[in-house]
Amino acid sequence: MKKLPYIKGLSLLLLLSGTSTPVFAGSEDVVVENAWSRASIGVNRPGAAYMTVRNTGEDTVTLTGLTTPLAMMPEIHETKTNAEGVSSMAPAGEITIEPGQSVALKPGGLHAMLMKLQNPMIEGETFPLTLTFSDGGEVTVEVPILGIAARGPES
Amino acid sequence: MQRRHVVQYGAAGVGAVALMLGVGWWRVDGPGAPKPAGQRPLPLSAMDFRLTDHEGNEVGPETLIGRPTMVFFGFTYCPDVCPTTLSDISGWLEDLGNEAAQMNVVFITVDPARDTVEAMAEYVGYFHPAIRGWTGPANQIARAAEGFRASYERVPTEGGDYTMNHTASVFLFDAKGELVTMIDYHEPREFAVPKIRRALTEYVEGAT
Numbered sequence: 468m469k470k471l472p473y474i475k476g477l478s479l480l481l482l483l484s485g486t487s488t489p490v491f492a493g494s495e496d497v498v499v500e501n502a503w504s505r506a507s508i509g510v511n512r513p514g515a516a517y518m519t520v521r522n523t524g525e526d527t528v529t530l531t532g533l534t535t536p537l538a539m540m541p542e543i544h545e546t547k548t549n550a551e552g553v554s555s556m557a558p559a560g561e562i563t564i565e566p567g568q569s570v571a572l573k574p575g576g577l578h579a580m581l582m583k584l585q586n587p588m589i590e591g592e593t594f595p596l597t598l599t600f601s602d603g604g605e606v607t608v609e610v611p612i613l614g615i616a617a618r619g620p621e622s
Numbered sequence: 623m624q625r626r627h628v629v630q631y632g633a634a635g636v637g638a639v640a641l642m643l644g645v646g647w648w649r650v651d652g653p654g655a656p657k658p659a660g661q662r663p664l665p666l667s668a669m670d671f672r673l674t675d676h677e678g679n680e681v682g683p684e685t686l687i688g689r690p691t692m693v694f695f696g697f698t699y700c701p702d703v704c705p706t707t708l709s710d711i712s713g714w715l716e717d718l719g720n721e722a723a724q725m726n727v728v729f730i731t732v733d734p735a736r737d738t739v740e741a742m743a744e745y746v747g748y749f750h751p752a753i754r755g756w757t758g759p760a761n762q763i764a765r766a767a768e769g770f771r772a773s774y775e776r777v778p779t780e781g782g783d784y785t786m787n788h789t790a791s792v793f794l795f796d797a798k799g800e801l802v803t804m805i806d807y808h809e810p811r812e813f814a815v816p817k818i819r820r821a822l823t824e825y826v827e828g829a830t
Binding site for chain 2: 505508511512513514515540542544546548551552553554555556558574575578580581582583614615616617618
């Protein structure tokens with residue numbers, strides 16, 4: 468059940484790429500699991516989405532960016548909390564995932580920051596989020612929108 | 623020749639130790655020391671600020687004295703830390719159930735320019751009903767943060783908007799307004815809930 472969004476994304480990708488499947492160097496082995504996001508209040512506040520990005524292949528992959536029709540400026544950000552307890556947030560840049568490894572986008576760490584929302588994020592709906600990789604490959608996931616106070620896909 | 627080497631190494635060793643001590647001093651006590659760390663929040667009775675809660679009531683530190691209190695600084699345009707902390711707090715309160723019914727739980731904005739009373743009302747409405755949202759003039763927010771030894775800073779983002787860096791710890795006070803402890807950002811529930819129980823226990827003990 469949890470893998471469904473990924474399968475949907477992959478089949479979409481395969482469909483789009485048609486018969487002349489381009490040769491990617493790694494990103495075809497990327498699996499996105501447990502994607503979720505929180506509902507927004509209107510469109511002025513940025514949204515956030517979370518997921519686990521797993522590299523099941525044998526090549527290192529580099530996640531370079533995000534695109535989504537939901538937001539004009541989607542970007543991977545990282546929250547850091549220093550020794551004094553002060554939290555700050557900054558673009559995370561490119562994220563390298565070694566073969567067999569995964570990267571967790573989760574509250575308080577890495578997250579897909581969805582800036583300049585085009586539509587409000589409404590609980591119960593989903594939106595497509597495309598992860599782009601340095602080898603030119605893309606993986607699209609359908610991200611469920613949970614409540615504003617959601618703590619994760621389990622709750 | 624040999625001897626000179628030993629002396630040189632010895633001197634280098636002393637130098638290295640001195641350097642390490644120096645670095646240690648710089649970080650812990652010297653100018654490199656984290657400023658707010660070690661500076662505990664004032665007792666609520668020693669704070670002085672005037673704010674407005676999300677229902678339009680005038681509030682201040684004295685509003686909180688008499689019941690155990692949990693305070694958190696944040697802002698409603700915060701996509702990650704603030705909803706996470708508010709949902710953590712909501713979860714802690716659910717775990718505590720009736721035990722927490724007598725507690726003040728306050729979310730103070732560090733972004734009063736965008737967080738009006740109405741914005742705070744809408745936002746806190748999505749979390750545990752015990753959570754109150756406080757906002758007010760920038761100078762009063764600054765005085766509140768000073769009392770709690772919390773810090774915040776406006777940071778521009780690429781899109782022309784801005785975000786806020788801010789202290790993300792949750793402050794716990796007993797019913798007399800004395801600091802009991804702090805809960806660090808995203809601290810697991812098994813650590814956070816006993817800390818809250820401590821603030822509640824001190825309330826019971828204080829009452830008898």
